[in-house]
Structure formats: C-alpha cells, structure tokens
Amino acid sequence: MNEAKSSVLLSVRDLSKHFALRGGLFQKREFNKAVDGVSFDIARGKTLALVGESGSGKSTVGAMLLGLLEPTSGEIFFDGKPFSNFSGAEKRALRRQMQVVFQDPYASLNARMNVREALTEGMIIHGIGANAAERNTRAEALLTQVGLSPSAIERYPHEFSGGQRQRVAIARALSVEPSFIVLDEPTSALDVSIQSQILNLLRQLQRDKGLTYLFITHNLGVVEYLADAVSVMQNGRIVETGSIEQIFDAPQQQYTKNLLSAIPSLDPSKRRLAA
Amino acid sequence: MSEPLLQVENLRTYFDTSRGTAKAVDGVSFSIARGETLAIVGESGCGKSMTALSLLQLVPEPAGYIAGGKVLFDGRDLLELTWDNMRGIRGKDIGMIFQEPMTSLNPVFTIGNQLVEAMEIHGTANGAAARQRAGEALERVGLNAQLMRQYPHELSGGMRQRVMIAMSLVNEPKLLIADEPTTALDVTVQAQILRLLNKLQTETGMAILLITHDLGIVAEVADRAAVMYAGQFVEVAPVAELFKEPRHPYTRGLFSSLPARNRRGQDLATLDGIVPDATQWPSACRFEPRCPFRWDECARITPKFHPPGTDRPVRCHLYDPEIPKPQNAEKVAEVTR
Numbered sequence: 001m002n003e004a005k006s007s008v009l010l011s012v013r014d015l016s017k018h019f020a021l022r023g024g025l026f027q028k029r030e031f032n033k034a035v036d037g038v039s040f041d042i043a044r045g046k047t048l049a050l051v052g053e054s055g056s057g058k059s060t061v062g063a064m065l066l067g068l069l070e071p072t073s074g075e076i077f078f079d080g081k082p083f084s085n086f087s088g089a090e091k092r093a094l095r096r097q098m099q100v101v102f103q104d105p106y107a108s109l110n111a112r113m114n115v116r117e118a119l120t121e122g123m124i125i126h127g128i129g130a131n132a133a134e135r136n137t138r139a140e141a142l143l144t145q146v147g148l149s150p151s152a153i154e155r156y157p158h159e160f161s162g163g164q165r166q167r168v169a170i171a172r173a174l175s176v177e178p179s180f181i182v183l184d185e186p187t188s189a190l191d192v193s194i195q196s197q198i199l200n201l202l203r204q205l206q207r208d209k210g211l212t213y214l215f216i217t218h219n220l221g222v223v224e225y226l227a228d229a230v231s232v233m234q235n236g237r238i239v240e241t242g243s244i245e246q247i248f249d250a251p252q253q254q255y256t257k258n259l260l261s262a263i264p265s266l267d268p269s270k271r272r273l274a275a
Numbered sequence: 276m277s278e279p280l281l282q283v284e285n286l287r288t289y290f291d292t293s294r295g296t297a298k299a300v301d302g303v304s305f306s307i308a309r310g311e312t313l314a315i316v317g318e319s320g321c322g323k324s325m326t327a328l329s330l331l332q333l334v335p336e337p338a339g340y341i342a343g344g345k346v347l348f349d350g351r352d353l354l355e356l357t358w359d360n361m362r363g364i365r366g367k368d369i370g371m372i373f374q375e376p377m378t379s380l381n382p383v384f385t386i387g388n389q390l391v392e393a394m395e396i397h398g399t400a401n402g403a404a405a406r407q408r409a410g411e412a413l414e415r416v417g418l419n420a421q422l423m424r425q426y427p428h429e430l431s432g433g434m435r436q437r438v439m440i441a442m443s444l445v446n447e448p449k450l451l452i453a454d455e456p457t458t459a460l461d462v463t464v465q466a467q468i469l470r471l472l473n474k475l476q477t478e479t480g481m482a483i484l485l486i487t488h489d490l491g492i493v494a495e496v497a498d499r500a501a502v503m504y505a506g507q508f509v510e511v512a513p514v515a516e517l518f519k520e521p522r523h524p525y526t527r528g529l530f531s532s533l534p535a536r537n538r539r540g541q542d543l544a545t546l547d548g549i550v551p552d553a554t555q556w557p558s559a560c561r562f563e564p565r566c567p568f569r570w571d572e573c574a575r576i577t578p579k580f581h582p583p584g585t586d587r588p589v590r591c592h593l594y595d596p597e598i599p600k601p602q603n604a605e606k607v608a609e610v611t612r
Contacts, residue, residue, distance in 0.1 A: 053461040053462070053463060054461050161549060162319075191318035191319050191488065192318070192488070192490075192529060192532050192533060193318060193528060193529060193532050193545060193546040195532070195534070196532035196533075196534070196543035196544060196545050197545045199534055199543055200542045200543055200545065203542070204542075218461065218462060220462075221533065221534045221535060222534050224534070224535060224536040224539075225534030225535055225536065225538055225539055225543070226534065226539075244536065244539075248536070258463060259462065259463060261466075262462045262463040262465065262466035263462060263491065264465075264466075264469075264489070264491030264492050264494060264495045265491065265494060265495065266490060266491055266494050266518065266533070266535075267494060267518065268494045268495075268514045268515045268518050269515060271494070271495050272466070272495065273466050273469045273470050273473065273495045273496065274470075274473055274495075
C-alpha cells in the first residue's frame with residue numbers, strides 16, 4: 001500500500017554548479033560558482049518563484065532540475081526520491097513529469113516543425129496515445145486548452161504572434177502530462193496585455209491539473225500576483241526564502257530590500273527614484 | 276507659458292510594404308517644454324519608437340518615409356532641414372540613447388575616443404579640452420574618468436548605458452530622446468540609471484522624451500505621458516492624473532492587466548483580440564474592434580481629442596458630448612463619471 005503522499009513534490013538540497021574558468025594540472029583551478037549550495041522545497045500544486053538579477057544563477061538551477069546540466073554536487077528529490085538513485089528508464093519517466101517553458105518561444109520551438117509535430121513528438125517518445133489519430137486528437141484538445149483554435153495544428157511557429165507562440169510552447173509542455181513545470185521568464189518578452197493572458201492561462205492550468213511550478217523571473221510584480229513562496233537568489237546563493245508577505249512586507253536581508261526598493265512605484269506621488 | 280522647445284504637428288511616417296502602406300505614425304501631435312519629461316508609452320508596434328526616429332530623420336529608408344507634418348524644434352522645422360544640417364543637430368542639440376548601448380558604441384574605439392569624437396564632430400571642444408570634458412562627463416554619470424582608455428566590451432551593460440548618457444550630454448543638448456533606455460538592464464541598475472537621468476535633468480534643465488512600454492518607469496520619471504495605440508496618441512495627461520484615473524479604454528485595459536498582489540486569485544484583465552495590421556487600421560476608432568465599451572458610432576465616426584486645448588485630452592467618444600451615447604447610457608455615465 002502506498003504511504004500518504006508528502007505535500008512536497010520537489011526538493012533540492014545543497015545543489016551546486018561550478019564552471020571551471022582556468023587553471024588545471026599545475027595551477028590551482030578557479031571556478032565560477034554559478035549555483036552554490038542551494039536548497040528549497042516546492043509543495044505539490046504550488047508555485048515557488050526564484051527571483052534574482054542576471055547572472056544570479058536562477059536559470060542554472062532550472063537547467064539542473066530539467067537534467068540539462070549535471071550538478072557539481074547536491075541532490076534533487078522528486079516525490080521524495082533522489083535523482084541519483086533513479087535508473088535510466090526511471091529518469092526517462094521523470095523527464096515526462098518535468099517540463100519547461102522558456103522566455104522566447106521563437107527560439108524554443110523548432111521552426112521546421114508544425115504545431116502537430118511539436119505537440120506529438122513528446123507523446124511518441126513517451127508512448128502516449130495508441131496511434132497517430134489519437135495523438136492528433138490529443139494535440140487538438142491541448143490547443144483548445146491553451147486558448148488556440150484546433151485548426152492551428154497545421155501552422156508553423158512563424159505564423160503566430162509572440163503570445164500565441166508562448167501558448168504553443170505551453171501546450172507542448174503539457175503534451176506529456178507533466179506534474180511539474182519550470183517556467184523560465186515565460187512572459188518577459190511579451191507586452192503587458194499579452195502577459196496577462198498568459199498568466200491567466202498558467203493559473204487556470206495549475207488549478208485544473210494540480211500542476212506545480214518553479215517560476216524563474218526578475219519581474220517582482222508577476223511574483224506577487226502568482227507565486228505562493230519566493231526564494232531570492234544572489235551570486236549563486238539563495239539569500240532569503242519566504243511567503244509573499246514575508247518577502248515583500250518584511251524582507252530580512254539587505255539584498256532583498258535593495259531589490260524591492262529598485263522596483264518603480266506605480267504611484268507617481270510615491271516616487272522612489274527621484275534625484 | 277513660454278514657447279515649447281519641441282512642437283510636433285500631425286507627424287505621419289509611413290512604410291511601403293508588400294501588403295500596402297503601413298501607417299506606423301499617423302497624425303501625432305505633441306509638445307515638450309524646456310526641462311520637461313514627456314513619456315510616450317505603448318506596446319510593441321504602436322509606433323512610439325518610430326515617432327522618436329522620425330524627429331531625428333532616422334526613419335529606415337527606402338521603405339519608410341515621413342509623409343507629412345512639422346517638427347518645430349527651437350523655432351526651426353527639423354523636417355525641412357537637409358541631411359547635413361540635421362547631422363549638426365543630432366548629438367548636439369538633441370541627444371539620444373537607445374535600448375542596447377552595445378550597438379550604439381563602436382567596439383574598436385576606446386570610450387575616450389568616442390566621447391571626444393562626439394565633441395570634435397560638432398566643434399564644441401577639441402584636443403585636450405575635449406579630453407578634459409570627456410573625463411568630467413564620465414564622472415558626472417558616476418563613472419571613473421580612467422574608463423576613457425577602455426573599450427565598450429570591457430564594461431557591464433549598466434556602465435555602457437552610463438557611457439551613452441555621458442556621450443549624449445557632452446554637447447549639452449536641449450532635448451534628450453531616450454528610447455527604452457533601461458529595458459535591457461537589471462532592475463537595480465535600471466533604478467540607478469533613472470535616478471541619474473533625473474539628477475542630470477535637474478542640473479542641466481534639458482527636456483527628455485522618454486519612450487517606454489513600462490508604466491512603472493512612466494510613474495517614476497515623467498511629468499506628462501502620452502499613450503500610443505495603432506500609430507496615434509489616444510490619451511495625453513499629467514502623470515499623476517493618468518495614474519489616478521486612466522480614461523481611454525485602452526489605457527484602462529493596460530492598467531488593469533498589470534499583475535499585482537491585490538489581484539491574487541483573480542484573473543487579470545485582458546484586451547480581447549490583437550493589434551490590427553498597420554496597413555489596415557480600422558477606419559474610425561482604431562481601438563473599436565477590441566473595446567469593451569464600443570457602440571455603433573465608434574465604427575462610423577473617427578474620434579477627436581476631447582476636450583481640445585486642455586492638458587488631458589482623450590481620443591474617445593465616451594468623452595465627446597457631441598457624440599450620441601448608446602442605449603446603456605448609465606454604464607457609460609458610470610464609466611466616465
């Protein structure tokens with residue numbers, strides 16, 4: 001019998017990624033500690049925002065979770081089990097559970113694949129759908145779920161606007177029925193009126209499917225709106241983790257305070273950046 | 276009130292495309308007073324950057340051209356100037372900074388050489404005097420004068436943008452055009468750059484035309500803002516009033532689509548539909564197909580700015596008493612108060 005499922009879906013313990021810069025045989029090696037001892041938990045069905053400035057290491061963390069980069073040290077636990085204990089077949093099954101949506105859908109979608117191919121490729125790899133007709137039906141249903149017309153299935157990425165392309169990228173992530181999605185700056189390239197559509201969609205999908213998100217972003221307005229918890233990264237380390245209220249109303253670390261005070265105020269009578 | 280520094284009248288910038296004439300800027304009028312900051316805010320493709328480029332006669336040719344209008348700067352119509360005369364204004368009386376400083380700096384010359392060149396080309400300073408001023412300009416934007424010997428690739432994005440600001444200021448321009456000056460920068464660096472622009476404006480009294488998509492930046496630095504949609508301004512207002520009470524349905528849509536903590540758990544407002552193609556703007560109100568308040572007149576009669584001659588006109592029939600209102604007039608009354 002299964003034990004009761006823990007509320008935590010994904011855990012990271014002391015995760016590091018160091019890139020060798022110079023040195024070697026006779027010289028002391030020097031490393032860029034892109035990620036340096038990072039730990040966090042993400043509760044099932046919730047959203048953790050990983051915020052920080054360029055080069056803070058937030059996207060490197062995402063890449064390690066997705067298996068795109070091998071950690072230098074540390075452990076990632078999915079559903080309580082450590083990655084390092086998984087066999088090859090189990091790792092493949094895990095890839096299906098963990099999907100990603102990147103900032104620039106134009107770069108992340110293959111320009112030579114139409115939407116059908118993009119949406120069914122993952123299904124074929126993971127053995128979803130008995131035959132092409134069934135996969136096609138699933139792909140059309142996915143398009144409807146992300147707010148596109150099923151007739152878009154024949155079209156190529158360049159035929160869509162930025163917001164529509166991001167919907168296609170989301171549909172592709174959903175095509176293998178994941179439980180966890182890394183959202184790496186998914187709205188940073190979009191206009192605000194399109195950003196709001198994508199945020200609404202992400203929220204609705206989370207609600208309907210119980211998805212768990214790691215939301216990597218530098219946009220603190222989006223974090224306040226969407227995330228359940230926040231980890232603030234600086235120079236490869238998490239300097240502070242807490243709820244929206246803890247981080248935005250009572251930040252403990254100086255770096256968090258600096259970051260918050262740099263956000264432009266939307267109230268012209270409360271200018272922060274006046275000379 | 277004294278004469279404005281810049282007065283733009285009915286500016287039109289068109290592009291010939293395979294699908295027809297794209298009216299990227301289509302009848303834009305505004306003025307900027309000395310020492311004032313006007314922000315033009317809008318989404319991708321609304322024509323805000325093309326407006327800025329048109330003022331400087333930098334519209335990409337041959338597809339693009341200025342189809343008409345006036346750009347009166349300090350008493351002269353810039354659109355009447357020859358290319359050579361215009362070169363005498365660009366970088367001297369009108370400074371400019373763009374989003375990506377790396378593409379504006381020459382990678383094979385030192386920072387010092389580029390700053391000195393900016394002065395020598397306009398004859399505002401030469402030789403040792405120019406080098407002296409270049410060093411001072413760097414210090415003024417918070418950089419070390421020693422940076423003169425370095426190359427652009429040796430600097431961070433924020434430092435490069437400071438160099439661009441220093442370069443645009445060495446000739447003491449009366450107007451600075453800043454097109455998305457902080458969009459490529461981290462938020463803490465952005466805050467430094469915006470503070471710097473505020474400080475320099477106070478010191479020099481220059482006017483700033485700020486082009487941005489970010490309402491937060493508008494709130495922080497602008498005195499007045501113009502909201503642009505589909506090649507036209509739809510609303511102009513002092514910033515405090517715009518943020519207190521956005522009036523045009525498009526402006527309202529923009530504000531209510533912003534994610535914020537007090538909207539947690541609710542859907543954000545969205546604008547239905549997409550921006551129409553610039554070769555096929557709707558013939559009457561350009562926002563009509565997407566507007567939640569639209570009624571019959573909106574697709575038939577082109578809205579005028581109302582009230583005319585004031586500091587916060589809106590291009591929308593909701594605010595024009597001469598346009599018959601729809602059946603559900605209570606809703607309109609509630610909206611327009």
